[in-house]
Amino acid sequence: MHRSSFLCFGVKGEISHQATPKMYTNLSPGDLVWFDPGVGYYHESAKVVMVQAIINSSTKNFTLNNLSSVNLGQNGVEDMITLRDINEASVLWNLRLRYDNANIYTYIGTILISVNPYRGFDTEDGDIYGIKSVTKYDGQILGTLPPHLFAIGSAALARQSSSNLITEQILEGSNLIESFGHARTLTNNNSSRFGKFIQIFLKDGVISGAKFNDYLLDKHRIVSHNSDERNFHIFYELLAGLSKEQKEKFGLMTADKYFYLNQGRNYDIDGKNDKADFGNLISSLQVLGFSLEERDNIFKVVAAILHLGNVYFNRKHFRNGVEGVELGSSVEIKWLAHLLQLNSNAVAQMLTSKSSYETPRDPIVVPMNIDQALDVRDALSKALYASLFSWIIKRMNKILSNKSKKNPNQKGICIYDVYGFEDLNENSFEQLCINFANEHLHNQAEYANEQIEWTPINYSDNGPILNILCKKPVGIFHLLDDESNFPKANDTSFLDKCHYNHALNELYSRPRMSSREFGVKHFAGQVWYNVDGFLKKNRDLASGDILSLLCSTKDRRLLNIFSRLNPKNIQNENIYNDPRNENGHLISMKPRAATVSARFIDNLHHLHGILNESYPFYVLCIKPNPSKLPSKFDMPLVLEQIRVNALVETIMIRKTGYPIRMKYKHFVERFRCLLGARYPSIGYYGGGSPTTKEMARNIVEKFAGEHGADFEFGSSKVFLKENLRKTLETERRQIHDVTVIKLQRAIRGYLARKDFINKKKSTIKLQAAYRGWSVRKDFNKAKKGVIALQAIYR
Missing domain, CATH: 1.20.58.530 (Methane Monooxygenase Hydroxylase; Chain G, domain 1)
Known part of the structure; x- marks a missing residue:
């Protein structure tokens, strides 16, 4: 049911304190309240108020049993754990107040809520994502500064440094897979259509490498998408960015000429320049070390998919009454065969007929009807794109992972980006x-x-x-x-x-x-x-005919892209493979398909x-309106997302539960410094030493007291509340700051002493050299005088 926040401006009716909830007895004109607009009755025994809507100024009478107070001030609260009244009303109104005041970020403890502004934000210090903001949040404890994405990143990164090259390659890798894995949907102009998990590896506090992992690519989008949506960005970027000569090389035209692109009848995105993004794509490929031949092959596969989508069929009836199909045009088939270095006759046969292994020996070629032919065409397109996408990520990881040796205990940072919950008109x-x-x-x-x-x-x-x-x-x-x-x-x-x-x-x-x-x-x-x-x-298994066709390419570089589709590599997975073993015998039982x-x-x-095994931080994105307009906050839509994402329950858990959960080993590694020098590192202990659980207990009880309500000890983890986490992090930061100052002082003293000793040694050497020079000078002078006297005497 839709709900709205209203303003109480009058009180009337008889008051029955027994029927009036205590939390509402202090309401006065001007207080914000929340109520269900579907409830418009009142009882004589209850305290009744007249409320006026903030949005449309309508008035109604309501019982206090159907009201909730909203006390958020003018600008709302930065951390919704601090809300006095936790309900849908306070959460919704708080997000709206902050959004209206250009504050798009809000905390729920260590969870960051981000409301899409659909525009850029500038402050007195410049862009909120500029270098000043980065410097401002660098190394700060989460919660000490206003909510920001950089605060989450700073808490996770913890002052890590990086080499310029590997950082640039990771950023360019993200840009590359965005072109191939993102698309415009009804709800998002740049929606990720695959699950993405990025691992960033660290060595001695320095970013040393990365690995991209993909899950559940939306391959169906390649062949079909809804009205007002687009296919993957790469198709439009390629057509917008290629020169006239390059388009002729690949046989390409404008986007509206291709079936796989014109279904949504939407070719442009406001604020997105496909031509400029294609230039950025080329730059990303260069930074990641893709050769000219590899780039050319990528574009060949993308172009081949566009040509394949324009293949159409005509019905054909054979003499025996069997319905089949024939190609409506051979132009697209020739382009497909040319780009992928395939035999055009083999392509045509694969699209119009299928092989059946009903006999032990040679396969039987069976004509397909038009629906089957279209399915095979689309299956080939999806196989091409999926193999290309997989190869790009594998090729990219080869470059990025070379920077870091594999180590199972290596520390790192993980970024997990997954689809949001979906409920479409038709779900599959x-x-x-x-x-x-x-x-x-x-x-x-x-x-x-x-x-x-x-x-x-x-x-x-x-x-x-x-x-x-x-x-x-x-x-x-x-x-x-x-x-x-x-x-x-x-x-x-x-x-x-x-x-x-x-x-x-x-x-x-x-x-x-x-x-x-x-x-x-x-x-x-x-x-x-x-x-x-x-x-x-x-x-999701392409037929043996499709696999054999793609792997018959004459271009070995393209064969690398299609290698994962090689029938030999998936022989034990594909239930549609030839049901014979290597000796030619039929097999009745095959391994289960993956x-x-x-x-x-x-x-x-x-x-x-x-x-x-990680210490997670969460970022939850909220869409403020369906039209993607700036400064528009659609309360029913946001309320629906609050319910879908269970924000009220999350706040309750973060406030009254124990949201911070860390394994004892990880907890002690992070906060051992709070115990002082009397507790060395974990690896120091031998037999009879304190366990990590005992050390964790000593750390927590030192700052929370033995009977504190802000922590619990589980069998393998310690559970903390937000306020205790902040206390521990603050103490840890202070100790680190003091330690850093001491180290700096010690290093400066060491360097000063070293410099003094070096200067002293140099001075002594200079003095010795001077004295030696002076003595030699006097000696030579005396020697010359003696020689002169000897000459006169002779």
Whole structure:
């Protein structure tokens, strides 16, 4: 239900203190209150107020039972943990107050909320992302300065330095994959259409290398996208940036001439210059060491995909009554074959017919109908783009990882950027994977596992939702994998199994009418998924004909790009491969295919393992309005995002729970200095020495007291509240500052003494040399006098 914040300007009616909540007895005219506008009645026994809307000045009578006070001042609060009244009203109004005052960042403890301004921001010190802002936040404790993205970065980086080259290469790498992995959507002009995980490696406090990891590329966008959306940026940048001669070389025209680009009927983005961005792309490729030939091959593959999208078919009927297809035009096929160095006849045959291995020997060539031909065309396009995207990241990592030797214990910084929760007009397999990635584990489960005492907060735990999705053996993803490994299974059989196993679960829904859908009640709300194409997308395996065709290219450099599609490399994964072993014998049982969902879940488990070993900081992005306009704050839209992202529950957890969780070893490594010199480093201890848990207890109790309410000790982790974290960080910073001053003083003293000794040695040497010179001079003078006297005497 839509809610709004209103201004109380009058009080009337009889007061019954027994019926009036204590928190509302001090309301007075002019106080901000929050209420449900759908409740417009009042009782004689309750205190009644008349309220006036800030937005539209309408008035209504309400009981105090339906009001919530809002006390935020003129500019709101920087950290919403400090809110006196924590509810949707206070969170929404606080974000609006700050947004109206050009404060787009707000904290929830160590979580940063960012409300998109859709414009640049300048302050008295210049650009808020300029060098002055970087210097201002460098090395500062989180929470000591106004909220800013740099504060999160500074807390994570902790005064690391870097070499200019590797830093430039990492930045250019990010720019490169943005061109190939981002696109315009209905909600975002620069939406990331793949999950991105960047690892930045450190050696002795210096950035020494990096690695980019990608998850779940939105390959379906290559062949289809909604109205007012665009395909990946690279297609438009290529067409805008190539010279006339280069376009002729690749056989390219304008964007509106290509089926894969004109479906959304949107070719430009306000504020984005595709031609200039193509120049930046070339610069990025150069900095990352891509050769001219490699760059040329990248553009060849992108151009080939555009030509492939324009391939169309005409129906053809054979004498035996079988329906087939024929190519509507050979021009695009010739360009495709030319660019990828393929045989044009082989390309045409692959697009119009398929091979069937129903006999032990030679395959049978079967004509395809027009729907099958279009599917194969699109499958080839997706295979081309996916292999190119994967090769670019692999090639880029080869350059970046060469700067850093592999070390399992190497420290580093990780940046995880994943899709937000999605609920579209029609949701499919991609949305199920995206929403599964967004199902975060909540705090209560970890508190229970760590055996600590705390007062549970009333919020929705999504553990049961995760069980429906991925718990063996009947989780939706496991059912999907089982069906994907049966050749005769289809989307309907998968849906039937979902209904059979989960129909009685309150978090699962069956459609009332006969529909190919199922519903899941996510933490963000109910989402309906259409199962059409689920098995095909989960298998995501190009046919053997497509794989063989791409790997038959005469260009060895292109073969490197297509190498991951080599049938020999995925022989044990592709259920559509020739069902014969190396000896030519038919095989009845094959290993289970590595499906998209299985790989994705494995990647998530690996990723969560890395994150669990890390000290995480979170940035949550809020969209203020659907029109992407500056200075416009759509309260219903923002309120929906507050609910979807469970911000109220998050604030409650951060305020009354223990949001800071660190393993004892990591905690002691960070705060050991607070114990003084009597506790050496962890590796110093031998038998009978204090454990890391005991050391952590000594650290915490030194600053919080033995019976403090701001910490708890679990079986493997220490749990802290925000205020204790700030205290520890402040003390640590002060000790470091004092230590640095002492070190500077000691070093200056050492250098001064060293300089004095060197000067003293030099002075002694000069004195000795002077005395020697003076004696030799006197001796030579006397010698000359004696010789002169001897000459006179003779």
